[in-house]
Amino acid sequence: MKRSALGVIAAFSMTAAAPLWAAPVTIAHQQGEVTLPKAPQSVVVLDWANVDTLDALGVPIAGVPGSNVPDYLSKFAGDDYAKLGSLQEPDVEGIAALNPDLVIVAARSRRSQPQLNGIVPTVDMSIDNADFIASVKANILEYGEIFGRGDRAREMVADLDAKVERLRAAAQGKGTAMTLVTSGNKLGVYGAESRTSWLQREVGFPTVTNAVDDRSDRGDAASFEFILEANPDWLFVVDRDAGVGQESGEAARALLDNELVRQTSAWTKDQVVYLDPQRAYVVMNGYQALSDLLDQVHDAVSDKG
Amino acid sequence: MRLVLAIAVTALLAVISLFVGVTEITPADLLAGRIDDRQWQVLMAARVPRTLALILAGCATAVAGLVMQIIVRNRFVEPSTAGTVEAAGLGLLVVTLFAPGMPLMGKMLVAAAFALAGTALFLRILRMVPLRDVLMVPLIGIMLGGVIGAGTTFFAYRFDLLPSLGAWSMGDFSGILRGRYELLWIGGALTLAAYAAADRLTVAGMGKDFTTNLGLGYRPTMALALVIVALVSAVVLVSVGMIPFLGLIVPNIVSLIVGDNMRRAVPWVAVSGAGFVLACDIVGRTIRAPYEIPISTTLGVVGSVIFLFLLLRTRHHAPA
Amino acid sequence: MHRPDARARIVLAVLAVLAAAAIVAFMTLGVRGNWGFVLGFRGTKVLGLILVAWSIALSTVLFQTVTGNRILTPSIMGFDALFILIRTGVTFFFGFGALALMSPKVQFGAEVLVMTGFAVFLFQWLFLRAQRSLHLMVLVGIVFGVLFRNLAGFMQRLMDPVQFQTLQDMFFASFSRIDPTLLGVSTVIVGAASLVTWRIAHSFDVLMLGREQAISLGVPYRRRVATILAIVAVLVSVATALVGPVTFFGLLVVSLAHVLCGSGRHRHVLPAAVLLGIICLVGGQTLLERVFAFDTALSIIIEFLGGLVFILLLVRGAAR
Numbered sequence: 051m052k053r054s055a056l057g058v059i060a061a062f063s064m065t066a067a068a069p070l071w072a073a074p075v076t077i078a079h080q081q082g083e084v085t086l087p088k089a090p091q092s093v094v095v096l097d098w099a100n101v102d103t104l105d106a107l108g109v110p111i112a113g114v115p116g117s118n119v120p121d122y123l124s125k126f127a128g129d130d131y132a133k134l135g136s137l138q139e140p141d142v143e144g145i146a147a148l149n150p151d152l153v154i155v156a157a158r159s160r161r162s163q164p165q166l167n168g169i170v171p172t173v174d175m176s177i178d179n180a181d182f183i184a185s186v187k188a189n190i191l192e193y194g195e196i197f198g199r200g201d202r203a204r205e206m207v208a209d210l211d212a213k214v215e216r217l218r219a220a221a222q223g224k225g226t227a228m229t230l231v232t233s234g235n236k237l238g239v240y241g242a243e244s245r246t247s248w249l250q251r252e253v254g255f256p257t258v259t260n261a262v263d264d265r266s267d268r269g270d271a272a273s274f275e276f277i278l279e280a281n282p283d284w285l286f287v288v289d290r291d292a293g294v295g296q297e298s299g300e301a302a303r304a305l306l307d308n309e310l311v312r313q314t315s316a317w318t319k320d321q322v323v324y325l326d327p328q329r330a331y332v333v334m335n336g337y338q339a340l341s342d343l344l345d346q347v348h349d350a351v352s353d354k355g
Numbered sequence: 356m357r358l359v360l361a362i363a364v365t366a367l368l369a370v371i372s373l374f375v376g377v378t379e380i381t382p383a384d385l386l387a388g389r390i391d392d393r394q395w396q397v398l399m400a401a402r403v404p405r406t407l408a409l410i411l412a413g414c415a416t417a418v419a420g421l422v423m424q425i426i427v428r429n430r431f432v433e434p435s436t437a438g439t440v441e442a443a444g445l446g447l448l449v450v451t452l453f454a455p456g457m458p459l460m461g462k463m464l465v466a467a468a469f470a471l472a473g474t475a476l477f478l479r480i481l482r483m484v485p486l487r488d489v490l491m492v493p494l495i496g497i498m499l500g501g502v503i504g505a506g507t508t509f510f511a512y513r514f515d516l517l518p519s520l521g522a523w524s525m526g527d528f529s530g531i532l533r534g535r536y537e538l539l540w541i542g543g544a545l546t547l548a549a550y551a552a553a554d555r556l557t558v559a560g561m562g563k564d565f566t567t568n569l570g571l572g573y574r575p576t577m578a579l580a581l582v583i584v585a586l587v588s589a590v591v592l593v594s595v596g597m598i599p600f601l602g603l604i605v606p607n608i609v610s611l612i613v614g615d616n617m618r619r620a621v622p623w624v625a626v627s628g629a630g631f632v633l634a635c636d637i638v639g640r641t642i643r644a645p646y647e648i649p650i651s652t653t654l655g656v657v658g659s660v661i662f663l664f665l666l667l668r669t670r671h672h673a674p675a
Numbered sequence: 676m677h678r679p680d681a682r683a684r685i686v687l688a689v690l691a692v693l694a695a696a697a698i699v700a701f702m703t704l705g706v707r708g709n710w711g712f713v714l715g716f717r718g719t720k721v722l723g724l725i726l727v728a729w730s731i732a733l734s735t736v737l738f739q740t741v742t743g744n745r746i747l748t749p750s751i752m753g754f755d756a757l758f759i760l761i762r763t764g765v766t767f768f769f770g771f772g773a774l775a776l777m778s779p780k781v782q783f784g785a786e787v788l789v790m791t792g793f794a795v796f797l798f799q800w801l802f803l804r805a806q807r808s809l810h811l812m813v814l815v816g817i818v819f820g821v822l823f824r825n826l827a828g829f830m831q832r833l834m835d836p837v838q839f840q841t842l843q844d845m846f847f848a849s850f851s852r853i854d855p856t857l858l859g860v861s862t863v864i865v866g867a868a869s870l871v872t873w874r875i876a877h878s879f880d881v882l883m884l885g886r887e888q889a890i891s892l893g894v895p896y897r898r899r900v901a902t903i904l905a906i907v908a909v910l911v912s913v914a915t916a917l918v919g920p921v922t923f924f925g926l927l928v929v930s931l932a933h934v935l936c937g938s939g940r941h942r943h944v945l946p947a948a949v950l951l952g953i954i955c956l957v958g959g960q961t962l963l964e965r966v967f968a969f970d971t972a973l974s975i976i977i978e979f980l981g982g983l984v985f986i987l988l989l990v991r992g993a994a995r
Contacts, residue, residue, distance in 0.1 A: 138852065139851055139852055143706075143713055146716065147713075149709075233519075234522025235522075235535075236522055239646070271527065271647045271649060273530075275377040279645075308535070309396065309400045313396070431814070494817075502982035505975055505982060509976070653829075655825030666811060
């Protein structure tokens, strides 16, 4: 780690050296590794998916982002939690004033890792979309290690495994699936490398097409013909506008309700699943979000005996 | 006769557009009656509407550009270099903020009202400025558009609507289906209106005194022109998003071919506009098939290159 | 000691006091926690903002010197869009892997080099080939900017998502997100460019007189113009890399500097523009961050005001 001018100043501002009896903790993360003098007590998390996971682990969180709070984590909007800037631009001064033992960044806040790490130990816990569920589980186990909650972490991982297995079994022989994202009156297609790749890779829905990649938030622009031609048995739809705090999921439904999509196997069998937009789009790699999504998809799939 | 040729080329592009897409449909099969129900439905529900939408939007946008050029008497204006399109976008944002549930027609009318106000403001500024140079006009228009655009961005940013704003303004025909493009027929009707009023518009472009001396109503004609421009901008924006540069390059290229008589120019502009949009959309459909590249991106590249060519073609000297 | 000189000095003194006040306010308002850390942290931010203000003001003044007018700026001529295009192109053609292996500083250096070569070539071609009118140049610049942006967008559509994510932020300017890792290298680059500027500063006032005059007074015109364009390209690259594209900021501060100083001499206008830039950026950030608690809206406000200034300049006929 290069010591920038910031780092030097931060070093001066740090509190006294760690007590001798604490065992140091080393955390490997996406951008290197960080060694803490002892198990962290106060944690700032600048990514909602990781807030979700740590919350499920029962780890107390000192500070969270001040924007885009998902509904199911609304308790973090309260005054008990420090609000530390937006996802793209963390409030560095606030974090420094709080002086937590550890800062966790991921996804949209990952770019601030080098800067924050000069002030307080900061780890980038972004996940790998291509190996989605495995990454989520690895993160949970790692958090279990760091915070001394290994039992609860293993319990959560076992729970995820069970849900994935249950869904995989339910999805067997249920046909192909395609994930769409709708924004405005346009369609994007999510593919095997995207944030919803787990539906194909880990759950085993056969994909209808191999050549899709994920254009960040829009997916690849596609026409309704494309859906008709691919003729998936299942459509998983993410209403992007609803995911970022716009209208309800009605918009996506209205957009898809047309004579071409109505021909698809998914529509005729009533197998169009509107994934919970926040969970699928904003916090899809949080434990609770993923767990809920697995439940949602499982409920949809198992309804169709 | 050259016009017949242009129509033939555009018609050919329209035919190609019918057969380009994810679903395999070939002309031979169609003629031999070898297409199944599903292919037939794709043809009627997606390909034909899309092709029609392209033709209508292309005609209307290009002709609106021409109308604007006639009444401002400047070769380098069009709705997107006069603040019209940005004003329509602001209108759309306002509707989204205050009445998100409004039907499409209502949204379109609000956008049109804003577009009208924006265009009127532009003309107002032009009247205040001593125009020593033809290029001043588009410059002022572009800047006015920029200022209105900055305002729109600011509110979109405050209310977390930036992604939606991006989605509207991206011109894109991929979502066009039967039942989702019919507003564009208004654009087609306005194209005809522009053709019918071509001579009056030309006279009005000569200035108020000249028009009045000929015994024609100056104000009604100008109002008609503004309504055509504003409505076309709003209809196209609401249906497919922004189509940049088209209203500027097509009339200019046409004037190189057939000269400046508006009555003669309108059919040419309409046909070429349609052909141009068709060509760009076909390219956007094929480059990354089965996915699409939105027309605003393809046309933005091609259109700006042609615009540069038009600008640099003449050795335009500064007035002393 | 003429009167304009005296006025300019007073203006400069006042501006210097205001700039210092803005910096002090930025550094000290609303400090929580450890003063040592906060001062250091805000110090780097201020350094970044000053660097940007310096780069944009200097590049704008130099560009206006070369082009001999007060309305053209590098940003309006599409320089920062060009930088975005180059950044996208480098990522597109050399892949993300290659870039990830290079340190960001090396990559940044390479981008600046490519940008400089390209910009000098392009603008030499535009300016020295023919005596073109000013409005034409502005319009050509704007359209070039649109073209560069669209090309960059086009490439981004063909990229894989990981690359796309890293480039997406480049289209939006933000003054609160300056990357501290680039500050060191940027300071060195800007310092070097400023040194070169200093060495040739004596000829600036002469260059303002126009090409023939400058040549008859013994200035090696072509070479000098090429040098200045290179400096401008380097400065714009640095500013764009640090905060993103800001179209009107340069125009805003330089126009204000001309108005306040009442003299066109570089020794007055240059420092005044830099100081105004600092007041705008540092003062603006202070107001927005500490007083209004907006986050990234400063760039939008600057665009809005700058656009108005531009229209005003056009209307008042500064663009002769």
